Amino acid sequence: MLFFNTYNHKTCGDSMNQRQQELLDRLNRTGRILIEEEAEHFGVTSMTIRRDLRFLEKNGLAVQTKNGAIPKPKIHAAPLNIAEDSAVKRKIAARLLEMIEPSSTVLLSTGTTTLTFARLLAQQNLPLTIITNSIPITSALFQTRIKVILIGGELRTNSLDLVGPAAEKYLSEYHIDLLVTGCDGADAQQGFYTSDLNLANLEKLSAKVSDKVIVITESRKFGRKALVKFAEIVDVDAIITDNRLKAIDRELITRNGVEIIVT
Amino acid sequence: MLFFNTYNHKTCGDSMNQRQQELLDRLNRTGRILIEEEAEHFGVTSMTIRRDLRFLEKNGLAVQTKNGAIPKPKIHAAPLNIAEDSAVKRKIAARLLEMIEPSSTVLLSTGTTTLTFARLLAQQNLPLTIITNSIPITSALFQTRIKVILIGGELRTNSLDLVGPAAEKYLSEYHIDLLVTGCDGADAQQGFYTSDLNLANLEKLSAKVSDKVIVITESRKFGRKALVKFAEIVDVDAIITDNRLKAIDRELITRNGVEIIVT
DNA sequence: GTTGTATGTGTTAAAAAATAACATTATTTG
DNA sequence: CAAATAATGTTATTTTTTAACACATACAAC
Known part of the structure; x- marks a missing residue:
């Protein structure tokens, strides 16, 4: 028999009572609760449920809505939202959509513009295989007809994507019809840039295993060069x-x- | 120059006006908007903003809150919430936490009980490396001190995790201090079961590359056998x-x- | 036992927010 | 241009939320 040490890592020091625990359970189970319903269910006043919800919100477990609450969104955290999903990006994504051949295999690289495209894809009903290294893109596409393959690797916490040697090795065994990628910077003569070396390596390899390459990017990226070039214009x-x-x-x-x- | 066919995939047929577009952009950028602020910003009445928010909510783009709205949670979708995060699981997770050695490498397998544990981990400040095949677990751990490595593979859309030969190949190159896993069924004499063959294979391999193995599971799983056995009790x-x-x-x-x- | 303190809950009145209904102003369309 | 339609503003009303206080219960100190 093995021996396990015990450590005194402090567990969340709030002190939820029984009702609040169950309230949270019910919230997570159903995805949404209503104050009046819960008051009746627990046999307390709506005021009490309100106080419970206020407590749960304060502890980052719920968000109060109109007559109730929903669970605190778990992935959709700050850094990812910045400049995401603008009207410009949605237009670009809509144009790209017209160029997607049904039943093809598309490598969709990480990025906010590609994410906007993924959200658009999710609303369609196209048979496609999408390979990606982005968790938000994966999330956007689940529960659709699209088959999703996520490339593993080390997590970059700011962008919620996966890079590194392991990711490259993983990717090198695939063959792709179309690569769709964005960029952090572009130059009409020099080519396309990104700000992460690991990601640049992955992008280069992606282009190599793909038949066609499309870059989608806001025009304001042109003229800005970022850290590493990952493709020439002619690529x-x-x-x-x-x-x-x-x-x-x-x-x-x-x-x-x-x-x-x-x- | 290559030629791209164009396809007439129907794009979301709503017809958002300019203000609603920008409102959505601002919402996504900041993660939260207030009605009065937006009314002032756009130079319209709060009633108009209310109508816009109602529209956005109807189209699944936002959730109305107290004096405003937040973006519609994007990943936190239905199937994952079922029976997740119960008080029982939180207790089990808290006990497991005491057994976690700082600075170790832990393989955290997919499952709702392990997810509960991951959420608890996220509130601590432990230096750890977590390897997992679960997207929800990855999401729970981002923006913490924990280094996260996600095993790639084919996406199972119900549980949002990754399995398959590619995942196994990826995993086989790691060495793990501790494997933490749940189960779909257990028997005090026979061992542990899961309902997915691919996952069972991955679990077997996980145990092989790990020094120690801990199973966390609600007691009600005992007596239920699921499709495939992945470990003996003595394993x-x-x-x-x-x-x-x-x-x-x-x-x-x-x-x-x-x-x-x-x- | 009483007394005091703290905590949780209920009750009520007041404030704030959301809604519905209608008036007004833009925008289309023939 | 005029009629029709859509979008926005205005107001009164309803609903929801809050704040403040009252009450009850539990627990500790004396």
Whole structure:
């Protein structure tokens, strides 16, 4: 028989009473509770339930809504929301959607623009296989007809995605019809940039195992260079961006034989 | 230059106006908006903002709260909540926490009881490395001191976890201090069961690469056998369960030299 | 036993928020 | 342009939430 040491890690020091425990259970089970219903169920006044909900909210376990509460959203935390899901991105995503061939295998890289696209995909009913290294994208696509394969690796906590040698090794065994990726910076002559070295390596490999490559990005990314270049302009087959792209950039790209689509 | 076909996949047919678009953007950016603030920002009455929020809620993009709204939780969807996070599980998790050695590497398998434990871990400040195949567990642990490694594989949409040959291959290269896993069924003489063949294979391999194995499970799982056995009783070093475990089961387990802890 | 303190709950009145119904103003459309 | 339609504003009413206090219960000290 093995021996396990015991450690005195302090457990959450609140002191929930029995009713609050059960209230939280019911909340998590149903996804939503109503004050009046719970008051009746527990045989207490609605005021008491209100106080309980206030307590749960204070402890980060629930969010109070109109006549009740919902569980505290668990993944949808701050850093991921920044600049996410703008109208510009939704337009770009809608344009990309028209170019997706049913039943194909698409590698969808991490990023907020690709995430917007994934959310759009989730509303369609396309038969597709999506390979991704992004947890938010995976989350967006679950419970759809889409088959999802998530590349494993080390978690980057800011962007909730997976990178590193393990991810590369994993990816190297696949063959992809279409790579869709965003970028942190772009230059009409130099190519595409990202701010993470690990991610850049993964992107390079992704392009290598894919038949076609499409970059989707807001035009404001052009002119900004980030830390690491991961692709030349000529490495990609098409770029989708918004209509504020400078004419000169547009011409430079076209001259390289790369299709550029503005929304 | 490549040619891309265009397909007429129908895009979400709502027709949001400009203000609603921007409202949604602001909501996603900040994680929360207040009606009065937005009314002032857009130069409209609060009534108009209320109508907008009602619209966004109807379209599944937001949830109305007290004086405003939050973005619709994106991952925290129905199937995962069932029976999750009960008081019994929280007790078991708290007991397990005491046995966790700081700075160790723990393989935390998919499951609702292990998820409860992960949520508890997230509130501590322990230096740990957690390897898991569960997206909810990964989500629970991000933005903590814990280093998280997610095993890639094919997504099981009901449980939001990753299994399959790719996952096994990925795992086989690691060495683990402690495996923590749950089960779908247990028998004091026969061992532990799960209802998915792929997962069973992964569990077997997990036990093989781990120094110690702890099973955490509600006592009601005892007596239920599920589809596939993944471990014998003697394969594990300790079992943590609640105090409603039958005396006979407890004795049978102890007789096998396995430590059993009831909360 | 009483007394005091703390905690939880109920009750009520007041404040705030949400709604419905209708008036008004823009926007389309023929 | 005029009619029709949609969007927004206004107001009165209803509903929800809050704050403040009253009551009860439990526990400890004396």
